[in-house]
Amino acid sequence: MTKEKKLLLMDGHSLAFRAFYGLASQIGNMKNREGLHTNALYGFHNMVEAKIKEIQPSHALVAFDAGKTTFRNEFFEDYKGGRDTMPAELSEQMPYFRELLEGLGISYYELENYEADDIIGTLAKEAEEQGFETIIMTGDRDLAQLVGEHTQVDFTKKGGFDAITPEYLEESYGLSPEQVPDYLGLKGDPSDNIPGVKGIGEKRAQSLLDQFGSLDVLYERLDELKPSKMKENLIEQEETARLSRKLATIDRTSPIQVSIDDLEYPGKDLEKLVSFYKEMDFDSHLLNLNLSGLDIEEEEEVPYQWVTDISEDMLKNQQAVYGEMLADNYHRAAIECVAWGDSEQVYVTSIDIARESETFKAWAEDDSIEKYSFDAKAAIVSFLRRGIVLNNVSFDIHLASYLLSASDHSDSVADVANGHNYRGIAMDELIYGKGKKTAVPEPVEKMHQHVASKVKAIYELTAQLNKELIENGQEDLLKSIELPLAKVLAKMEVRGITVDAAQLEELQTQFQKILDHLEQEIHEKAGEEFNVNSPKQLGVILFEKMGYPVIRKTKTGYSTAQDVLDKLQRQAPIVDDILKYRQISKIQSTYVTGLLAEIAEDGRIHTRFLQTVARTGRLSSVAPNLQNIPIRTEEGRQIRKAFTANHEGWKIFASDYSQIELRVMAHISRDEHMTAAFKAGEDIHSATAARIFDLEDTDSVTPNMRRDAKTINFGIIYGMSDYGLSESLGITRKAAQEFIDIYFERYPGIKNYMDDIKREAKDKGYVETLFHRRRYLPDINARNFNQRTFAERTAINTPIQGSAADIIKMAMIEMETHLKKEGLQAEMLLQVHDELIFEVPSDEITQLNALVKDVMENIVDLDVPLEIESHYGDNWYDTED
DNA sequence: TAAGGGGACG
DNA sequence: CAGACGTCCCCTTAG
Numbered sequence: 024m025t026k027e028k029k030l031l032l033m034d035g036h037s038l039a040f041r042a043f044y045g046l047a048s049q050i051g052n053m054k055n056r057e058g059l060h061t062n063a064l065y066g067f068h069n070m071v072e073a074k075i076k077e078i079q080p081s082h083a084l085v086a087f088d089a090g091k092t093t094f095r096n097e098f099f100e101d102y103k104g105g106r107d108t109m110p111a112e113l114s115e116q117m118p119y120f121r122e123l124l125e126g127l128g129i130s131y132y133e134l135e136n137y138e139a140d141d142i143i144g145t146l147a148k149e150a151e152e153q154g155f156e157t158i159i160m161t162g163d164r165d166l167a168q169l170v171g172e173h174t175q176v177d178f179t180k181k182g183g184f185d186a187i188t189p190e191y192l193e194e195s196y197g198l199s200p201e202q203v204p205d206y207l208g209l210k211g212d213p214s215d216n217i218p219g220v221k222g223i224g225e226k227r228a229q230s231l232l233d234q235f236g237s238l239d240v241l242y243e244r245l246d247e248l249k250p251s252k253m254k255e256n257l258i259e260q261e262e263t264a265r266l267s268r269k270l271a272t273i274d275r276t277s278p279i280q281v282s283i284d285d286l287e288y289p290g291k292d293l294e295k296l297v298s299f300y301k302e303m304d305f306d307s308h309l310l311n312l313n314l315s316g317l318d319i320e321e322e323e324e325v326p327y328q329w330v331t332d333i334s335e336d337m338l339k340n341q342q343a344v345y346g347e348m349l350a351d352n353y354h355r356a357a358i359e360c361v362a363w364g365d366s367e368q369v370y371v372t373s374i375d376i377a378r379e380s381e382t383f384k385a386w387a388e389d390d391s392i393e394k395y396s397f398d399a400k401a402a403i404v405s406f407l408r409r410g411i412v413l414n415n416v417s418f419d420i421h422l423a424s425y426l427l428s429a430s431d432h433s434d435s436v437a438d439v440a441n442g443h444n445y446r447g448i449a450m451d452e453l454i455y456g457k458g459k460k461t462a463v464p465e466p467v468e469k470m471h472q473h474v475a476s477k478v479k480a481i482y483e484l485t486a487q488l489n490k491e492l493i494e495n496g497q498e499d500l501l502k503s504i505e506l507p508l509a510k511v512l513a514k515m516e517v518r519g520i521t522v523d524a525a526q527l528e529e530l531q532t533q534f535q536k537i538l539d540h541l542e543q544e545i546h547e548k549a550g551e552e553f554n555v556n557s558p559k560q561l562g563v564i565l566f567e568k569m570g571y572p573v574i575r576k577t578k579t580g581y582s583t584a585q586d587v588l589d590k591l592q593r594q595a596p597i598v599d600d601i602l603k604y605r606q607i608s609k610i611q612s613t614y615v616t617g618l619l620a621e622i623a624e625d626g627r628i629h630t631r632f633l634q635t636v637a638r639t640g641r642l643s644s645v646a647p648n649l650q651n652i653p654i655r656t657e658e659g660r661q662i663r664k665a666f667t668a669n670h671e672g673w674k675i676f677a678s679d680y681s682q683i684e685l686r687v688m689a690h691i692s693r694d695e696h697m698t699a700a701f702k703a704g705e706d707i708h709s710a711t712a713a714r715i716f717d718l719e720d721t722d723s724v725t726p727n728m729r730r731d732a733k734t735i736n737f738g739i740i741y742g743m744s745d746y747g748l749s750e751s752l753g754i755t756r757k758a759a760q761e762f763i764d765i766y767f768e769r770y771p772g773i774k775n776y777m778d779d780i781k782r783e784a785k786d787k788g789y790v791e792t793l794f795h796r797r798r799y800l801p802d803i804n805a806r807n808f809n810q811r812t813f814a815e816r817t818a819i820n821t822p823i824q825g826s827a828a829d830i831i832k833m834a835m836i837e838m839e840t841h842l843k844k845e846g847l848q849a850e851m852l853l854q855v856h857d858e859l860i861f862e863v864p865s866d867e868i869t870q871l872n873a874l875v876k877d878v879m880e881n882i883v884d885l886d887v888p889l890e891i892e893s894h895y896g897d898n899w900y901d902t903e904d
Numbered sequence: 905t906a907a908g909g910g911g912a913c914g
Numbered sequence: 915c916a917g918a919c920g921t922c923c924c925c926t927t928a929g
Binding site: 554556557558559560579608609612613616617633636637638639641642643644645646647648650651684737738739740741742743744745746747748750751807808809812813816817819820821823824828856 | 915916917918919920921922923924925926927
């Protein structure tokens with residue numbers, strides 16, 4: 024049997040554009056070592072590779088537009104006029120597409136005077152005649168006119184492709200393929216500067232074609248239309264309409280010099296592809312090839328010495344130190360080997376030799392000896408758990424690269440190195456494998472070699488990144504905040520928090536009964552058994568079987584999210600049960616079962632606070648996340664009863680900042696009215712309500728007014744639009760806009776801040792917090808509305824959320840210092856963004872209460888006071904004043 | 905194994 | 915057109 028005849032045709036420029044904008048946020052960090060941007064090449068490569076894998080074509084071609092002008096310009100000069108020129112970051116990538124395609128083994132073609140569309144249209148026609156199945160990949164909607172029984176057009180969309188078939192076209196637009204040019208002729212196409220008929224958009228074009236079938240028939244029978252403005256336009260602009268159609272019609276008989284036989288797809292040319300990947304620094308692709316058997320490994324061979332006896336002359340001031348672990352949870356992971364050194368010399372040993380060496384331990388602990396690291400906290404924790412105290416870690420290339428750009432998610436030495444033009448470190452996956460197959464390599468020297476190269480890289484990158492930090496004015500942020508914090512967090516993590524398993528198990532039984540009952544109830548009301556946890560099955564039950572109105576769709580089906588179900592609550596008695604089931608089921612799986620599984624042998628939970636994840640500078644918490652323990656519902660809040668103090672007679676003590684983000688905003692914006700309200704000690708939401716509702720004083724503020732003011736205050740911090748506010752207040756968009764206008768009028772300083780910070784982001788390309796934490800916003804000047812407005816909201820929010828994060832981080836460092844200095848036994852356990860949680864002996868409560876207030880409220884001097892509230896109790900649930 | 909939906913927190 | 919910032923985790927489903 025002959026191979027299936029399948030032709031894949033791709034629209035080169037259109038896909039390149041999509042790839043470029045799809046990865047627009049990566050522009051900043053996707054460059055090869057020569058500084059060439061690579062995001063479009065990367066995205067295009069992935070798109071094409073995925074499609075090839077999916078459809079397994081026998082023939083393939085990428086068509087490109089040849090030049091600026093085509094035959095269409097001969098009869099319409101302005102065709103594609105007014106188009107923005109291609110961004111420089113993209114045009115510099117264009118010459119390399121050919122190289123990439125040669126590596127992928129795909130033919131490419133362009134034809135003077137014609138567009139890629141015409142090449143594709145002509146070949147698709149030929150293919151149809153020869154009995155091929157054709158798939159066309161493009162981002163350009165015009166190509167819909169090519170669909171047919173054996174020709175499918177796949178349009179790019181977020182995260183994949185939409186397959187357009189004649190049936191789809193009929194269903195979604197009510198059009199046949201032949202009607203597409205007529206449709207575009209009527210409504211026009213702004214992206215190609217095709218004018219169309221004035222006043223006719225999508226809807227009218229559709230209904231006209233529905234009625235008359237084609238543009239020609241429409242003009243023959245124009246008198247059937249009732250007199251209207253639209254009819255006048257049609258008459259007046261007949262010539263434009265016909266011209267527009269002509270422009271939108273793909274030429275399926277273009278004089279191409281290739282035929283389908285030339286397009287046979289032979290598969291990848293690995294040699295060419297590898298050299299392309301190397302040129303572009305596509306390390307992950309290289310890695311994939313390697314795992315499938317190709318040897319391209321090129322790690323620099325750093326000389327190292329394996330030691331079994333550690334002597335003093337090996338240990339100096341200002342060396343890099345690193346413990347290798349193959350799993351990310353350093354509380355549990357084994358340390359496979361320990362290494363230290365500098366550019367000249369690297370030593371490698373085992374963790375057992377290191378921990379038994381008094382010489383090594385003394386060096387590690389010596390506060391006058393500086394050590395450089397990758398991930399200081401991981402090193403401190405993993406060493407501490409083995410009796411080695413690691414002091415004076417004076418640099419951390421992981422933290423440094425995060426501070427230089429908070430969006431940089433490098434989380435290995437190789438990543439940081441690659442991101443800073445330092446080559447020669449193999450990716451860990453290459454040495455250790457990935458997923459289930461992760462293991463120490465044979466022979467073990469391969470690992471020692473790898474770790475030695477990391478140590479050298481840490482040492483050398485320390486100098487380089489330190490320089491970059493100084494240039495950015497961020498040296499202090501590392502030295503005075505992040506590095507000291509790493510040590511504080513390390514202690515908190517190792518300490519852990521005591522969780523009462525028996526208590527959780529009791530909850531588990533209770534919740535299970537409720538869940539069983541609710542499930543039964545739901546099945547009864549639905550009239551059949553199904554998995555309530557499956558949004559897909561639930562959607563079918565609610566919207567097909569039971570026929571309730573569809574409120575919103577997701578990309579895969581019906582949305583059954585909470586706010587959707589809320590809207591059905593009145594008419595659908597089943598949704599109460601579903602909502603309750605969801606709520607309890609969440610608590611049961613994530614917080615009861617989930618937390619039980621995380622309790623260590625010491626009866627405590629040891630989370631990890633991630634210091635380099637959140638792009639605003641906040642911490643995050645994983646394995647488990649202890650920053651989202653339920654509090655908003657009573658059932659959920661019960662979980663907190665299981666978090667207790669470790670000793671009899673001790674208490675859990677919690678202090679939280681009141682409105683720290685709004686206070687920070689008042690300070691940054693210098694808005695006089697908001698500042699005054701905080702200074703006067705007013706309830707800020709009431710003060711806002713009084714201001715925007717024109718009240719004499721806060722006494723006449725009703726609870727509803729306060730609630731609305733609170734919504735607006737929060738919305739402002741997030742850069743909310745009129746639409747967003749109207750949704751959350753349940754008012755019209757117009758009313759919401761009026762609210763916002765009044766708000767800005769009454770708080771002009773805040774309005775100025777919003778404008779200034781956006782301006783600044785556009786000029787500099789980044790925003791900063793009060794303490795110089797930096798976040799780049801590559802999309803701030805994007806042409807795409809969503810990307811740009813998202814970047815603008817981020818510009819507004821990041822300095823606020825990020826400065827608040829800076830402040831509590833400083834307070835944590837200070838608290839740890841003071842607890843020690845004042846000889847308190849109390850210990851800090853957790854941070855939840857604006858809140859610190861301690862355990863404390865009862866007789867220290869008064870002292871702790873005073874200390875925490877002093878530290879947290881005075882850690883920085885803003886234009887407004889900082890205030891905290893503190894509570895304590897036997898567990899995290901019972902924290903009364 | 906990865907992606908999407910959904911939901912917990914500040 | 916979509917549509918309030920920042921996280922992490924569980925479950926189901928598709929590959």
